[in-house]
Amino acid sequence: MSTNNTRTRALGAVAIGAVAVGILAGCAGGGTGDSSSGTGGAYTFWDPYPQYDASSDWAKVIDTCAADAGVTVERTGFDTSDLTSKALLAGQQGDSPDILLIDNPAVSTLVEAGILTATDENGLQVGDVAENILGASVVDGKTYGVPIGANTLALYYNPQVLTAAGVDPTSITDWTTLNAAIEKVVASGKKGITFSGIGTEEGSFQFLPWFWGSGADLTKLDSAQAVSAVQLWTDWVKKGWAPNSVINNTQTTSWQEFETGDFGFAENGTWQKAGAAKAGYEVIPIPGATGGAAPAPTGGEFLTLPVQKDSARYAASAKIVECLTSTANVVKTDNTLNYVAATPEAQKEQLAGDASLQPWVTAVNAAKARTGDNLGTKYPVISEQLWTAVQNSLTGAQSPQDALKAAQQAASSK
Numbered sequence: 346m347s348t349n350n351t352r353t354r355a356l357g358a359v360a361i362g363a364v365a366v367g368i369l370a371g372c373a374g375g376g377t378g379d380s381s382s383g384t385g386g387a388y389t390f391w392d393p394y395p396q397y398d399a400s401s402d403w404a405k406v407i408d409t410c411a412a413d414a415g416v417t418v419e420r421t422g423f424d425t426s427d428l429t430s431k432a433l434l435a436g437q438q439g440d441s442p443d444i445l446l447i448d449n450p451a452v453s454t455l456v457e458a459g460i461l462t463a464t465d466e467n468g469l470q471v472g473d474v475a476e477n478i479l480g481a482s483v484v485d486g487k488t489y490g491v492p493i494g495a496n497t498l499a500l501y502y503n504p505q506v507l508t509a510a511g512v513d514p515t516s517i518t519d520w521t522t523l524n525a526a527i528e529k530v531v532a533s534g535k536k537g538i539t540f541s542g543i544g545t546e547e548g549s550f551q552f553l554p555w556f557w558g559s560g561a562d563l564t565k566l567d568s569a570q571a572v573s574a575v576q577l578w579t580d581w582v583k584k585g586w587a588p589n590s591v592i593n594n595t596q597t598t599s600w601q602e603f604e605t606g607d608f609g610f611a612e613n614g615t616w617q618k619a620g621a622a623k624a625g626y627e628v629i630p631i632p633g634a635t636g637g638a639a640p641a642p643t644g645g646e647f648l649t650l651p652v653q654k655d656s657a658r659y660a661a662s663a664k665i666v667e668c669l670t671s672t673a674n675v676v677k678t679d680n681t682l683n684y685v686a687a688t689p690e691a692q693k694e695q696l697a698g699d700a701s702l703q704p705w706v707t708a709v710n711a712a713k714a715r716t717g718d719n720l721g722t723k724y725p726v727i728s729e730q731l732w733t734a735v736q737n738s739l740t741g742a743q744s745p746q747d748a749l750k751a752a753q754q755a756a757s758s759k
Contacts, residue, residue: 385415385416386416386417387416387417387418387419388411388416388417388418388419388443388444388658388661388662388665389418389419389420389421389442389443389444390407390418390419390420390421390442390443390444390445390446390665391420391421391422391423391428391431391432391442391444391445391446392420392421392422392423392428392445392446392646393422393423393424393425393428393446393447393448393646394422394446394682395422395423395424396422397422399420403682404420406669406674407420407665407669409668410664410665410668410669410674411665413664413665413668414661414664414665414668415661416661416665418444418665421442425448428447428448428451429447429448429451429454429455432445432447432451432455432460432651433454433455433458433460435651436455436458436459436460436651436652437458439654441460441651441652441653442651443650443651443653443658443661443662444648444649444650444662444665444666445461445648445649445650445651446493446646446647446648446649447490447646447647447649448646449481449482449492449643449644449645449646449647449714449715449716450481450715450716450724450725452481452482452484452489452490452647452649452716453481453484453716453720453721453722453724454722455489455649455651456484456489456721457484457721457722459652460651460652461489461490461649461650461651461652462489462649462650462651462652462659463487463488463489464487464488464489464490464491465487465488466656466659467650467659467662467663468659468660468663469488469490469491469648469650469663469666469667470491470663470667471488471491472688473688473689473690474491474492474687474688475687475688475689475709475710477640477643477710477711477712477713477714477717478492478495478643478645478687478709478712478714479492479687480643480713480714480716480717480718481643481647481714481715481716481717482647482649483717483719484719484721485719489647489649490647490648490649491647491648491666491670491687492645492646492647492648492670492687493645493646493647493648493669493670493675493682493684493687494645494675494682494684494685494686494687495643495644495645495684495685495686495687495709495712496614496615496616496643496644496645496683496684496685496705496709497614497615497641497642497643497644497685497705497708497709497712498550498551498554498612498613498614498631498641498642498708499612499613499614499615499628499629499630499631499641499704499705499708500517500610500611500612500628500629500630500631500632501603501610501611501612501613501617501621501626501627501628502514502609502610502611502626502627502628502629503603503606503608503609503610503625503626504625504626504627505606505625506530506533506535506606506607506608506609507526507530507609509533509535510526510529510530510532510533510535510609511529511533512526512529512530512609514526514627514629517629517632518632518636519632519633519634519635519636520558520577520632520633520634520635522632523632526609526610527581527586527609527610528586530608530609530610531584531585531586535607535608535609536586536588536607536608536609537581537585537586537587537608537609537610538581538586538587538608538609538610538611538612539587539588539590539591539594539599539602539603539608539610539611539612540578540587540591540594540599540611540612541591541594541595541596541598541599541612542578542591542592542593542594542735542736542739543592543593543594543595543732544732544733544735544736545732546725546728546732547595547596548732548735548736549728549729549731549732549735550642550644550715551596551612552574552578552731552732552735553640553641553642553713553715554612554631554639554640554641554642555574555577555578555631555639556571556574556731557639557640557641557713558574558631558632558633558634558639558640559571559573559574559577559633559634560633560634561574563718563720563724563727563731564718564720564727565753566727566730566731566734566749566752566753566756567746567749567750567752567753570634571749572745572746572749573634574634575734575735575738575745575748575749576738576745578591578735578738578739579738579739579745582739588602590602591739592736592739592740596613596614599611599612599613600613600617603626604620604624612631614644615644615683615684615685615705616683618683618701618705619683622701628704628705629704630704630707630708630711631708637711638707638708638711639711640711640712640713641708641711641712641713642712642713642714642715643709643712643713643714643715645684648666648669648670650662650663650666670687672686672688672690672691672694675687675688675691676691676694676695676698685702685705685706685709692706692709692710715728726756726759727756730751730752730753730755730756731752733748733752733755734748734749734751734752735748737751
């Protein structure tokens, strides 16, 4: 779930709007391959990376994988916010792309619409993809895609601020020790922590590590554990440990606050890693309430194969996907996407090349899919009520208990 200056990851419940047919005229799916064998000719590939043109490493590795499969690829990049609605429209018209790289929360929406094929039908191999990462593409026991990689959230910290405050980051193992560290930072004259608490999916995305880290479950928003998580954030704001701006902060504006050098901590994602390294910031996994790494939500996309009139086309498409998700390509070639790999083997190779990825590998391995636990398309409804409850508590409109009680009632009624 990256920020605006790269690409938005997993932000927002899927908005399905009307899309002009003319927009799709130049990039309709189906390709021109040999219908008798499913090989040769042009295959269509849609992804959410319009920032990568034909000269990019990402485009080049796609072309190489297509050539290895004996085909060519006509690739089109769309904004994440537009891609799902375009995919839905194309599917309704029977004109889907051969390969669709889609934001992970949208997989269940497209499955429900009957647009995606399951891996037991299309030949995609999930191999040893970590179960917690794969979960976003599992609907009713069937798998519908293969992750290109994963990103998630962790806690960045400013070593200079922590050192001046007498805080040892290795001492932060749970909420109690985190609160003690934040209190010391504030007592030293700096600001404690910043995050994105905005009333959108971005706010839910950032709140979920604390929600899940409390032991709460998305099917029971008003549990005592859930209340403790909302209380944690609310107390930070009430005490002045977090600024009032978190109520409207996106992940981008929250990061910009952290970049001032005035804060001890900031919750943000893998996509900030390069900039953080240049600034000298470091990172630890978000702690659970009583210890261990809290489950943060997985961000990232899945390679999927939409339904085609000619099922023979799946063979070449599956070969392209297998190539793109191979360890060699994930680690060496197409990691311009800045993802943590989805398999233990590839993660091991990534760590061999960059040991600073260890906190992120830990965070990804503890992460959860938002649409997992078979929530599927129920998740956007639950998420909206969750971010509304957090907003109402942060602004003082309701107590954490009352806000979450109302959220559970609203979610249950829809």
